[in-house]
Amino acid sequence: MAVPPASDPPASRPAGSGPPNELSGPARSVRRRFDGPWVEVDESLLARLRAVCPQVDTDDESRVEMGRDWWPLATHWAVAGQVPGLPSVVARPVNAAQVAAVLSCCHQARVPVTPVAGRSGVCGASVALFGGVSLDLCGLAGVVDVDSTSLLVDVAPGTFGVVLEDGLRGDHGLTLGHWPQSMELSTVGGWVACRSAGQYSTRYGKIEDMVVGLEVAMADGRLMRTGGKAPRSATGPDLTQLMVGSEGTLGVVTEARLRVHPLPPAQARGAWGFDTFGGGLAACRRILRRGATPAVLRLYDADESARTFEMAGLCVLVVVDEGDPALVDATMTVVGSECSAGAPLDEALAAQWVENRNHITDLAALTRHGIVADTVEVGGRWSVLEELYFDAMAGIRRLEGTVAASGHQSHAYPDGACLYLTFAGQGPSPGDLDWADRYYRQAWDAVMGSVSHHGGAISHHHGIGLNRGR
Numbered sequence: 299m300a301v302p303p304a305s306d307p308p309a310s311r312p313a314g315s316g317p318p319n320e321l322s323g324p325a326r327s328v329r330r331r332f333d334g335p336w337v338e339v340d341e342s343l344l345a346r347l348r349a350v351c352p353q354v355d356t357d358d359e360s361r362v363e364m365g366r367d368w369w370p371l372a373t374h375w376a377v378a379g380q381v382p383g384l385p386s387v388v389a390r391p392v393n394a395a396q397v398a399a400v401l402s403c404c405h406q407a408r409v410p411v412t413p414v415a416g417r418s419g420v421c422g423a424s425v426a427l428f429g430g431v432s433l434d435l436c437g438l439a440g441v442v443d444v445d446s447t448s449l450l451v452d453v454a455p456g457t458f459g460v461v462l463e464d465g466l467r468g469d470h471g472l473t474l475g476h477w478p479q480s481m482e483l484s485t486v487g488g489w490v491a492c493r494s495a496g497q498y499s500t501r502y503g504k505i506e507d508m509v510v511g512l513e514v515a516m517a518d519g520r521l522m523r524t525g526g527k528a529p530r531s532a533t534g535p536d537l538t539q540l541m542v543g544s545e546g547t548l549g550v551v552t553e554a555r556l557r558v559h560p561l562p563p564a565q566a567r568g569a570w571g572f573d574t575f576g577g578g579l580a581a582c583r584r585i586l587r588r589g590a591t592p593a594v595l596r597l598y599d600a601d602e603s604a605r606t607f608e609m610a611g612l613c614v615l616v617v618v619d620e621g622d623p624a625l626v627d628a629t630m631t632v633v634g635s636e637c638s639a640g641a642p643l644d645e646a647l648a649a650q651w652v653e654n655r656n657h658i659t660d661l662a663a664l665t666r667h668g669i670v671a672d673t674v675e676v677g678g679r680w681s682v683l684e685e686l687y688f689d690a691m692a693g694i695r696r697l698e699g700t701v702a703a704s705g706h707q708s709h710a711y712p713d714g715a716c717l718y719l720t721f722a723g724q725g726p727s728p729g730d731l732d733w734a735d736r737y738y739r740q741a742w743d744a745v746m747g748s749v750s751h752h753g754g755a756i757s758h759h760h761g762i763g764l765n766r767g768r
């Protein structure tokens with residue numbers, strides 16, 4: 299394969315991206331928490347990698363940083379100077395040919411490669427568990443092409459969400475409509491690899507609804523293109539969807555073709571309060587059943603309504619829609635009629651939600667106080683959702699050390715929805731890693747147990763990684 303000269307320096311990551319917590323001690327003393335089989339990159343492979351890739355780092359700081367992501371449990375390990383895994387080297391290509399060449403070299407040497415991008419994953423998926431090469435994809439960045447007639451964008455995988463959306467809006471009057479809370483921390487490739495969902499998903503869909511085609515570098519270094527030529531095709535299994543959600547295990551995404559939309563000319567907001575979580579869920583279900591798809595349809599349980607909106611004894615439903623004015627009006631009419639069992643609340647609550655929607659919990663501060671917390675997003679059918687929620691909450695509350703258990707419904711469909719469940723526990727003393735590991739595992743087991751009992755999906759949009767892998 300012809301490899302272009304390895305000269306362009308990789309683009310840097312946005313300031314502030316990467317895991318929030320400081321690692322204790324100098325990088326050279328940081329140890330890996332999972333100490334299974336580990337593959338070293340020898341001098342001969344290192345030389346070959348350097349010949350095809352503009353930057354290959356072997357320093358401790360780079361390796362340690364690539365050994366962790368935003369997995370909340372790992373914030374406790376960081377305080378003890380540990381990361382989940384460690385690569386032997388970090389390769390930073392800037393184009394698809396270099397990605398393919400790195401993969402080809404590693405394939406021939408039988409050395410494992412772990413793709414890594416924004417490292418905003420919350421399950422340890424980008425961690426180089428078996429050593430080898432961390433393949434940093436943030437250097438493949440930028441919009442490649444926009445077809446505004448067909449409403450399609452081709453984009454490089456290491457493009458951060460906020461950069462893509464700013465470019466689409468500013469230069470083309472378009473939007474992707476994909477707004478994960480990690481907009482500033484995550485990349486297009488990471489979204490595709492994890493089947494990400496944005497906050498406006500009820501109108502725009504999840505990332506799998508937006509991807510129409512991919513360029514992928516396979517493990518042996520061959521490049522292939524999937525789909526992308528027409529809105530639908532009947533030419534066999536859909537290889538694009540095989541890659542979506544594969545978390546870097548089947549290939550490396552080197553370009554994505556995504557559906558985009560004209561900037562919405564109208565927006566509407568509303569809020570309602572329900573006496574019970576079940577009553578609010580029923581309203582959401584009826585709204586979707588009638589074919590209305592408000593961009594945001596989020597129902598908070600009583601605990602989260604009190605915490606987020608200072609609303610005691612109510613379950614707050616926040617609704618935001620945007621798009622063509624005629625469709626927005628029709629949608630909000632359906633929403634209003636299906637929420638008649640609830641109390642209309644000040645629209646300012648929805649504005650408050652929009653304003654604060656990307657506020658990120660200070661994980662490092664929680665860790666300092668010895669609080670072990672996480673959010674577990676799961677999916678289920680409407681017919682089981684309420685029971686699934688109550689069983690999961692009861693399971694978390696039964697655990698010794700639990701200080702909080704709460705949830706909300708955040709992404710809705712005609713057949714079911716995503717529940718976003720939060721737990722927090724505090725052990726006898728901060729820094730007790732055994733307690734943190736045990737409580738964390740028990741809390742996850744409580745939620746996963748309820749999900750599997752009610753026949754739900756164990757992840758709606760964060761994927762599997764090391765955490766759910768077990």
Ligand SMILES: Cc1cc2nc3c(=O)[nH]c(=O)nc-3n(C[C@H](O)[C@H](O)[C@H](O)COP(=O)(O)OP(=O)(O)OC[C@H]3O[C@@H](n4cnc5c(N)ncnc54)[C@H](O)[C@@H]3O)c2cc1C
Nearest residue numbers: 415416417418419423479480485487488491494495546551
């Ligand atoms: C505060 C916060 C809020 C969040 N909110 C949301 C949310 O609202 N919605 C949501 O969906 N997620 C959310 N997440 C989770 C996270 O942002 C997503 O999982 C995101 O898709 C990860 O993208 P990334 O670029 O950071 O990927 P990384 O974490 O670097 O990698 C994730 C996985 O993707 C693989 N990968 C990365 N790039 C490629 C590529 N080019 N080809 C093949 N595989 C690749 C990696 O190997 C790994 O398996 C949140 C995370 C945080 C920290």
